[in-house]
Amino acid sequence: MGLRINDTVPNFTAETDHGTIQFHDWIGDSWAILFSHPKDFTPVCTTEFSAVAQLNDEWAARNTKVIGVSVDGVEDHKKWKKDIEEYGKANAGFPIIADDGLAVSKAFDMLPAEAYLPDGRTPADSATVRSVFIIGPDKQLKLSMTYPMTVGRNFAEILRALDGLQMSSKGVATPANWVPGEDVIIPPSVSNEDAKAKFGEFETIFPYLRKTKAPS
Secondary structure (H helix, E strand, O other), X not given: OOOOOOOEOOXXXXXXXXXXXXXXXXXXXXXXXXXXXXXXXXXXXXXXXXXXXXXXXXXXXXXXXXXXXXXXXXXXXXXXXHHHXXXXXXXXXXXXXEOOOOHHHHHOOOOOOOOOOOOOOOHXXXXXXXXXXXXXXXXXXXXXXXXXXXXXXXXXHHHHHHHHHHXXXXXXXXXXXXXXXXXXXXXXXXXXXXXXXXXXXXXXXXOOEEEEOOOO
């Protein structure tokens, strides 16, 4: 069965280019983003890791840790990071999990239990290890998205989704294309009386669609 929103994410011990981690301990009281890759030294993935590195300050401002996982070993990760940093002109200070045994990929249901890495493998052998998981401080999955190898991930959208998740933790929802600073939606489960007490003024568009200023 696949990992679903609000499930507690798998806890695991893994080797990274920063040393051994225990995943839930590593998350601590932060938000976390785990983003996966089918192989080191692949072109699209190199641009993606560089994009993550360029957002270092944005992750820190949102109390969010980022961690990569790639189906190769620690030494390859260390060598690959040189390319990542050269391409992105930014420090790739986040860890990358060495998932050459596929334990993490299988735990997060990106590969079937019987999957293995054949001799002379190519990225196509682990092509489905292309997911992003946003995890809350409660260690529960808040959002996931999966991309094919040929489509680079939009980390501006991942950042926007993280903002939406952090905003929704304040008891509201966000409309389509929402960005910070725009109005938010009051959930239908909140009565008009309670909405007035909690949020102050709000706009009723339909009885089930009410908007208000985003809580600080």
